Amino acid sequence: MANKTIYRLMLNGFGAVGQGFAQILRDQGERIAQREGVELQIVAVATRSRGCVYNPAGIAPAALLDAIQTGSLRDLEGARDCDPAELIASVEADVLVEASPTNLQTAEPATSYIRAALERGWHVVTANKGPTALRYTELKALADQKGVFFGIEGTVMSGTPSIRLALEALAGCEISELRGIVNGTTNYMLTQMEQGRTYDDVLAEAQRLGYAETDPTGDVEGHDAAGKALILANVLLNAGLTLDAVECSGITKITPEAVTEAAAAGERWKLIARVWREGEQVRAQVAATRLPVSHPLAGVAGVTNALCITTDLLGDVTLIGAGAGSVATGFALVSDILALHRLS
Numbered sequence: 001m002a003n004k005t006i007y008r009l010m011l012n013g014f015g016a017v018g019q020g021f022a023q024i025l026r027d028q029g030e031r032i033a034q035r036e037g038v039e040l041q042i043v044a045v046a047t048r049s050r051g052c053v054y055n056p057a058g059i060a061p062a063a064l065l066d067a068i069q070t071g072s073l074r075d076l077e078g079a080r081d082c083d084p085a086e087l088i089a090s091v092e093a094d095v096l097v098e099a100s101p102t103n104l105q106t107a108e109p110a111t112s113y114i115r116a117a118l119e120r121g122w123h124v125v126t127a128n129k130g131p132t133a134l135r136y137t138e139l140k141a142l143a144d145q146k147g148v149f150f151g152i153e154g155t156v157m158s159g160t161p162s163i164r165l166a167l168e169a170l171a172g173c174e175i176s177e178l179r180g181i182v183n184g185t186t187n188y189m190l191t192q193m194e195q196g197r198t199y200d201d202v203l204a205e206a207q208r209l210g211y212a213e214t215d216p217t218g219d220v221e222g223h224d225a226a227g228k229a230l231i232l233a234n235v236l237l238n239a240g241l242t243l244d245a246v247e248c249s250g251i252t253k254i255t256p257e258a259v260t261e262a263a264a265a266g267e268r269w270k271l272i273a274r275v276w277r278e279g280e281q282v283r284a285q286v287a288a289t290r291l292p293v294s295h296p297l298a299g300v301a302g303v304t305n306a307l308c309i310t311t312d313l314l315g316d317v318t319l320i321g322a323g324a325g326s327v328a329t330g331f332a333l334v335s336d337i338l339a340l341h342r343l344s
């Protein structure tokens with residue numbers, strides 16, 4: 001295809017997600033360029049401790065991935081030691097690809113990075129739950145004011161297009177409720193407990209497999225799912241809720257006996273993030289819930305995620321797919337850039 005549009009990208013954060021994004025560009029960049037008419041050119045990368053790099057001529061994704069294997073970006077052409085905020089303020093780019101760590105209490109420093117990029121007239125795509133859950137309305141308004149795109153697909157269900165499905169494909173419908181399995185770690189644990197195993201045993205296994213962190217609190221107490229419930233409420237139902245409005249409990253009190261009892265009644269335990277309209281209000285909750293095995297969410301096993309969207313014109317629409325992973329989440333960022341390209 002002639003006349004490809006070039007997007008100059010700054011990656012903020014080059015961990016699992018940033019590297020998954022770079023792998024997609026390394027392995028599929030040419031196909032994407034041919035099919036979509038866009039060239040995605042990384043010109044800058046910021047990390048917290050592994051150095052930063054800026055090369056206006058473009059940085060090959062393969063070179064970045066090779067460099068990070070050595071533990072640092074400091075040997076690349078254009079390497080510099082600076083703060084991510086300094087890089088955002090000083091380089092020339094079109095899109096900030098934000099993949100730095102999530103903070104669900106303050107949404108910082110990512111919100112400041114995103115704000116600075118939007119102020120510069122850059123598009124922003126992010127997988128970061130903090131700014132999306134806590135600051136979406138403000139950041140979207142700033143993006144609109146600047147005439148740029150703010151993409152958040154990767155914040156819920158990674159690259160599985162939950163946000164885009166609800167906002168675009170279901171645009172003519174009224175959504176009254178969303179119920180989702182949005183945390184793969186806890187769904188894996190509950191699925192394993194159905195084999196008669198104890199909570200401690202399956203948690204240790206989830207940690208061994210890398211599904212659960214050494215400190216698993218964010219997953220098992222439901223906080224990660226609560227952040228995603230807040231995003232669904234605020235982005236899709238325009239609720240304006242804060243995190244403390246999400247009633248939140250996790251799976252720590254689920255015993256093997258409770259799992260057996262549910263099975264005997266033809267039900268399964270699932271950690272469900274639920275947002276729904278109640279009169280003029282929107283409510284949000286995360287709770288372990290018994291679902292009949294016939295329910296579409298009951299059949300979702302292992303680390304897979306799912307979202308059931310209740311609409312007026314279609315009834316229930318259920319989406320099932322990946323909820324995490326470096327390439328799956330990197331793809332969400334690619335899909336947001338392609339979405340912004342289609343809008344331009």
Ligand SMILES: NC(=O)c1ccc[n+]([C@@H]2O[C@H](COP(=O)([O-])OP(=O)(O)OC[C@H]3O[C@@H](n4cnc5c(N)ncnc54)[C@H](OP(=O)(O)O)[C@@H]3O)[C@@H](O)[C@H]2O)c1
Nearest residue numbers: 013014015016017048049050099100101102127128324325
């Ligand atoms: N992993 C997933 O499957 C997944 C799925 C959905 C959403 N997400 C979200 O995507 C984001 C990235 O996740 P990840 O798994 O890639 O995390 P990660 O592997 O921990 O990588 C984080 C990256 O951000 C850098 N960083 C740390 N603090 C920073 C700061 N203050 N400013 C700029 N960069 C900073 C880190 O630099 P150093 O290497 O120097 O520490 C590292 O390069 C998070 O917000 C996460 O919640 C992840």
